[in-house]
Amino acid sequence: MKHPHTKPAADAAAARTVSRVVPEPTALKALAHPVRLRMLGMLRIDGPATATQLAARLGLNSGATSYHLRQLAQYGFIEEAPHASRRDRWWRASHELTSVPPSEAEGEALDLDIAFNQAALSLQVGQMQQALEEYAELPAEWRKATAADDIIIPMTAVQAEALTKRLSDIILEAMRAAPPLGEAVSQVPGMVPFYVMLHAFPYPGRVPHREGEDKQ
Numbered sequence: 001m002k003h004p005h006t007k008p009a010a011d012a013a014a015a016r017t018v019s020r021v022v023p024e025p026t027a028l029k030a031l032a033h034p035v036r037l038r039m040l041g042m043l044r045i046d047g048p049a050t051a052t053q054l055a056a057r058l059g060l061n062s063g064a065t066s067y068h069l070r071q072l073a074q075y076g077f078i079e080e081a082p083h084a085s086r087r088d089r090w091w092r093a094s095h096e097l098t099s100v101p102p103s104e105a106e107g108e109a110l111d112l113d114i115a116f117n118q119a120a121l122s123l124q125v126g127q128m129q130q131a132l133e134e135y136a137e138l139p140a141e142w143r144k145a146t147a148a149d150d151i152i153i154p155m156t157a158v159q160a161e162a163l164t165k166r167l168s169d170i171i172l173e174a175m176r177a178a179p180p181l182g183e184a185v186s187q188v189p190g191m192v193p194f195y196v197m198l199h200a201f202p203y204p205g206r207v208p209h210r211e212g213e214d215k216q
Contacts, residue, residue: 047182
C-alpha cells in the first residue's frame, strides 16, 4: 500500500488542524445513504454549491437534492455558505473529515455501523471503478502514484488495531500538511484531490463467531 508523501519534519509547525465530525447514532443514520455521502464529498472537494448544481452533477431532480441537503444540514454535516447571489441558497461542508469509530456495542448501534459502512463501500467501489476506467488516460506520474494492493499478514487483534491506527495516523499527517480541500488545491500547480482508502479486516471466514462457532 502506498502512502501520500508528507512534508519534512521542519515543516511540522506549519501543519494545520483538520476539522472533523464524529456523528452521534441518529446523525450517522441520516448519513448512511450513498447519495448523501456523495453530496457531502462533492461539497468537501469542490467547495460550496447550490441544490441545482448538485442535482445536475448527480443526475437527480432539485427537489430530491434539496431534501438530502436539508437532512445533512439538520445533523450538522453542512451549513449555509455566504454568497453574493441572493437568488440561490449555497451550501458548504462543515468539516473536512467524518470519523466513525468501530462500534463496540450490540443491537441498533452495531446495525447503524454496518449500514454506514455499506453505504460508504458502495460509494467507494464506484469511485474505484471510475478510477480504473480513467487509469489508461492518466499521465505516467499519476499512474506511478496509484496503487491497488492487497496484503495479508498474520496478526493478533491487538497487532492489527495498532497497524491500522498507525496507517491512519500517517494519512492524517499528510492531510494536515496539505491545503484544505476545495480551497487552495486549485491554486497549486499539479495538485489534485488524492483519494486514499483504507480497508483492513480479518480474512473472511477465519475468525470464530462470537458464540464460539467457526465460520465455514
